[in-house]
Amino acid sequence: MKALTKTDFKFAGQKSVYHGKVRDVYNINDDLMVMVATDRISAFDVVLPKGIPFKGQVLNQIAAKFLDATTDICPNWKLATPDPMVTVGLKCEGFRVEMIIRSILTGSAWREYKNGCRELCGVKLPDGMKENERFPEPIITPTTKADEGHDMNISKEEIIAQGIVSAEDYAIMEDYTRKIFARGQEIAAKRGLILVDTKYEFGKRDGKVYLIDEIHTPDSSRYFYADGYEEKLAKGEPQRQLSKEFVRQWLIEHDFMNEPGQTMPEITDEYAESVSERYIELYEHIVGEKFERENSDEDIAQRIEKNVSEWLAAFKSR
Structure with missing residues (x-):
């Protein structure tokens, strides 16, 4: 199972990029933000050494649904989700x-x-x-x-x-x-x-x-x-x-809370896949719909670059 843990896109009009613990945020012409929800996972203020397949898709799609469900309460930054792992929206001064x-x-x-x-x-x-x-x-x-x-x-x-x-x-x-x-x-x-x-x-x-x-x-x-x-x-x-509390608990059981002298336990493929299944379970409970896994055979970064670039070009030509 593939996981996207790093991005290095060069979108048209890109001014800068911010790599957070989980999200990579691309500034387009100081007007739009392309927010990529990667498959990185963090706990105790540290990013774990292995990505969790489908985690970015889970987080991005839950957030998109709740942003859409609250537009009558307040305006939000979201314009579109051109890819299951990406939201594009208005750049605001946070x-x-x-x-x-x-x-x-x-x-x-x-x-x-x-x-x-x-x-x-x-x-x-x-x-x-x-x-x-x-x-x-x-x-x-x-x-x-x-x-x-x-x-x-x-x-x-x-x-x-x-x-x-x-x-x-x-x-x-x-x-x-x-x-x-x-x-x-x-x-x-x-x-x-x-x-x-x-x-x-x-x-x-x-x-x-x-x-x-x-x-x-x-x-x-x-x-x-x-x-x-x-x-x-x-x-x-x-x-x-x-919540992702179960990941924190697993780390605590393996004597890791990101304190001096502690060593990050090994994240095996089996454990990463078990965390992936838990996130999908979270999605289905919270959203009330079956989770549709994106095709994991394709190159995730290439797919994102294509989808976002096409959306940005269409947005520019409006």
Whole structure:
């Protein structure tokens, strides 16, 4: 099974390229962005040495479906998906914060709560909560967006005081965050899932705030199965979840959390294929449709280059 782990395209009008942990983003004439969802996978802020077949297609197609499903709430950057692994959209000036919204006390928020924290990013937390218990209403816990290293928790008040985002733009982002999350929760509920928490990124173009990047994918979001949620909560048992948490757990079991002196365990072809199957399972649960694998016999990079180049030429000639 083939996996795309590296890209080096030269599209017409290309100004620059940014290689992220998972996505490669091509700047076309400072007007459009070609975002390629590669098959790279990251955990603990490090990219694993082997790609996961079909992972890029899974993430790109989930994000595209949810971007299309929220256009009535707010404008977003997406124009088209000329290839299963590619979204092309408007280039926006990204805000230097990520809007994280949580409906349930779990993950890093639970770890801080368990250690006595009762205020997260300026949001007061009630006493006496249990792991995986719902908040009275979803809370927004933003982080700074770091080019390297870890993103840092920050409060709404600090964001505005430091001039990272204006009070007016932050109010718009906050409103969009709550409404998009509510829509995501509605869609998840129809699939027998709970959208637990997620992150959104926003940018600005021509004075207008846009939703950018991916949304509601298993890399940016956490889902629980609704069936059995209450029983497991009552018994203090771990919830069944859909996210890439299973990869983190596998690494922890193999003594790797990207700490000094630790060595990345070997990623065998068999393990990579098992992760691929899990991502496809995630897609089918989240989207509610069968996943159609792209032909894996063809050269993935050649296919992408052809599809994107044809789309860009047609767009230019409009």
